[in-house]
Amino acid sequence: MESNTRPVAHNHIxxxxxxxxxxxxxxxxxxxxxxxxxxxxxxxxxxxxxQDEDLDDAAHRTLDTLAGVQIxxxxxxKTYGSRNRTKNPxxxxxxxxxxxxxxxxxxxxxxxxxxxxxxRIPSQFKAxxxxxxxxxxxxxxxxxxxxxxxxxxxxxxxxxxxxxxxMLPRKFTILQLRTLFSLVQDKELDVRNFHKKLKQMxxxxxxxxxxxxxxxxxxxxxxxDRKIYNKVYGVRSMK
Amino acid sequence: MESNTRPVAHNHIxxxxxxxxxxxxxxxxxxxxxxxxxxxxxxxxxxxxxQDEDLDDAAHRTLDTLAGVQIxxxxxxKTYGSRNRTKNPxxxxxxxxxxxxxxxxxxxxxxxxxxxxxxRIPSQFKAxxxxxxxxxxxxxxxxxxxxxxxxxxxxxxxxxxxxxxxMLPRKFTILQLRTLFSLVQDKELDVRNFHKKLKQMxxxxxxxxxxxxxxxxxxxxxxxDRKIYNKVYGVRSMK
DNA sequence: AGGGATAGTGTAAGAATGACGTTATATAAA
DNA sequence: TTTATATAACGTCATTCTTACACTATCCCT
Numbered sequence: 293m294e295s296n297t298r299p300v301a302h303n304h305i306x307x308x309x310x311x312x313x314x315x316x317x318x319x320x321x322x323x324x325x326x327x328x329x330x331x332x333x334x335x336x337x338x339x340x341x342x343q344d345e346d347l348d349d350a351a352h353r354t355l356d357t358l359a360g361v362q363i364x365x366x367x368x369x370k371t372y373g374s375r376n377r378t379k380n381p382x383x384x385x386x387x388x389x390x391x392x393x394x395x396x397x398x399x400x401x402x403x404x405x406x407x408x409x410x411x412r413i414p415s416q417f418k419a420x421x422x423x424x425x426x427x428x429x430x431x432x433x434x435x436x437x438x439x440x441x442x443x444x445x446x447x448x449x450x451x452x453x454x455x456x457x458x459m460l461p462r463k464f465t466i467l468q469l470r471t472l473f474s475l476v477q478d479k480e481l482d483v484r485n486f487h488k489k490l491k492q493m494x495x496x497x498x499x500x501x502x503x504x505x506x507x508x509x510x511x512x513x514x515x516x517d518r519k520i521y522n523k524v525y526g527v528r529s530m531k
Numbered sequence: 532m533e534s535n536t537r538p539v540a541h542n543h544i545x546x547x548x549x550x551x552x553x554x555x556x557x558x559x560x561x562x563x564x565x566x567x568x569x570x571x572x573x574x575x576x577x578x579x580x581x582q583d584e585d586l587d588d589a590a591h592r593t594l595d596t597l598a599g600v601q602i603x604x605x606x607x608x609k610t611y612g613s614r615n616r617t618k619n620p621x622x623x624x625x626x627x628x629x630x631x632x633x634x635x636x637x638x639x640x641x642x643x644x645x646x647x648x649x650x651r652i653p654s655q656f657k658a659x660x661x662x663x664x665x666x667x668x669x670x671x672x673x674x675x676x677x678x679x680x681x682x683x684x685x686x687x688x689x690x691x692x693x694x695x696x697x698m699l700p701r702k703f704t705i706l707q708l709r710t711l712f713s714l715v716q717d718k719e720l721d722v723r724n725f726h727k728k729l730k731q732m733x734x735x736x737x738x739x740x741x742x743x744x745x746x747x748x749x750x751x752x753x754x755x756d757r758k759i760y761n762k763v764y765g766v767r768s769m770k
Numbered sequence: 771a772g773g774g775a776t777a778g779t780g781t782a783a784g785a786a787t788g789a790c791g792t793t794a795t796a797t798a799a800a
Numbered sequence: 801t802t803t804a805t806a807t808a809a810c811g812t813c814a815t816t817c818t819t820a821c822a823c824t825a826t827c828c829c830t
Contacts, residue, residue, distance in 0.1 A: 750809090
């Protein structure tokens with residue numbers, strides 16, 4: 293390897309997490325409120341990583357300490373290290389306040405996960421669920437990271453659809469399932485063709501429970517059978 | 532964000548590049564020879580990044596300075612930051628020799644690209660093309676990185692097949708194309724079905740040139756038409 | 771009993787996939 | 801010049817997947 297005179301980067305490293313939930317109608321994103329004198333906006337849950345802390349561990353810790361949320365499986369999808377990503381004066385000032393030290397460029401590794409419905413966030417945390425469509429301008433380059441996360445989700449939905457079932461309640465109706473698929477793929481899905489597709493998913497199994505007290509024909513509840521799923525998808529399964 | 536007493540990571544950051552070429556018969560990987568008293572092995576071309584250097588720029592620079600190879604499009608596919616990845620004493624010693632400083636954990640961002648055939652490597656460089664099947668144990672966690680790169684390539688081959696045409700000479704025979712597809716997908720491809728698939732690729736256009744002085748019926752040469760390809764694949768194109 | 775709301779079902783046409791064997795044409799060898 | 805050998809090029813059929821499309825069933829409410 294060449295010996296160089298140019299100074300070598302010795303940067304802070306962080307993780308940022310995009311966590312997506314589904315309330316039955318919309319996709320929602322877990323965000324953190326930044327409330328200071330100058331700043332009233334939101335950001336992805338993220339944190340610098342500690343000395344000798346593994347990346348995946350840092351991501352789990354971040355969600356635990358910032359939102360009280362535990363996630364079984366987070367997957368890394370992209371790393372951001374542009375020189376400009378922490379150049380906004382408001383952002384750098386906020387970083388100094390938060391970490392009590394001078395922080396130059398931060399290289400951040402972005403993680404993605406889905407969660408079942410919208411886990412309750414204990415009140416001591418500054419985290420909130422925000423509907424995807426209501427998200428305004430975020431801190432740093434977090435809007436770009438979120439967009440990349442959504443593409444990543446669309447890809448995962450094809451290769452490992454369990455990330456979608458992971459968002460639904462234990463018992464769900466086909467309408468809920470179809471709404472979710474439709475949101476993720478960002479297109480309308482034909483009702484009958486969707487039922488047909490269901491038949492090719494042996495891991496979506498009907499229960500004997502039906503909706504109650506709805507003012508129309510009651511829908512049957514289905515459940516996701518992880519064992520059958522793992523057989524179908526072999527080793528590729530999530531965990 | 533929480534204020535913390537645990538020391539925050541302030542690590543070296545590097546890029547490692549997996550560059551794949553095709554000689555008409557085999558896939559080959561660009562590797563760097565490590566030749567010291569203790570070490571006689573190979574590694575992926577990689578380098579620490581410089582202060583204020585963008586990640587993508589660092590990857591391009593690395594290939595340029597380590598192998599004299601210029602690449603138009605490198606894509607990041609995964610970041611490695613395990614605490615153990617630089618714990619091998621031979622590796623840490625080598626790092627200190629190369630960079631004249633103490634190097635603890637390195638977080639590395641792995642990049643992938645294909646190149647047309649096997650670009651000639653000027654003799655002053657320690658880089659070599661190594662057939663994929665002949666690759667032995669590499670430095671650090673580079674075998675794992677290479678495996679991840681190959682999965683990434685298989686995925687890209689579906690979404691953006693131009694990375695495959697990017698490996699072929701300007702004029703190529705259908706046999707070459709099929710060999711390449713077959714290697715990447717790691718399965719046999721039926722000759723007639725492959726011809727059928729070609730008809731659905733309007734961007735593979737026949738030329739009026741044929742092989743010369745071959746002791747059998749001469750094969751027609753085809754070329755890859757990037758303009759037609761870009762129309763077919765819309766915005767998703769590589770560049 | 772009727773209105774309103776959502777659940778749940780089948781069919782037919784076109785497209786994509788996968789299996790399979792024969793003829794064409796160039797050089798080299800006899 | 802004939803023959804051997806090596807690879808190129810080509811079509812059909814059965815199966816599966818995809819897409820478009822409309823009516824009946826069931827529950828609650830009034």
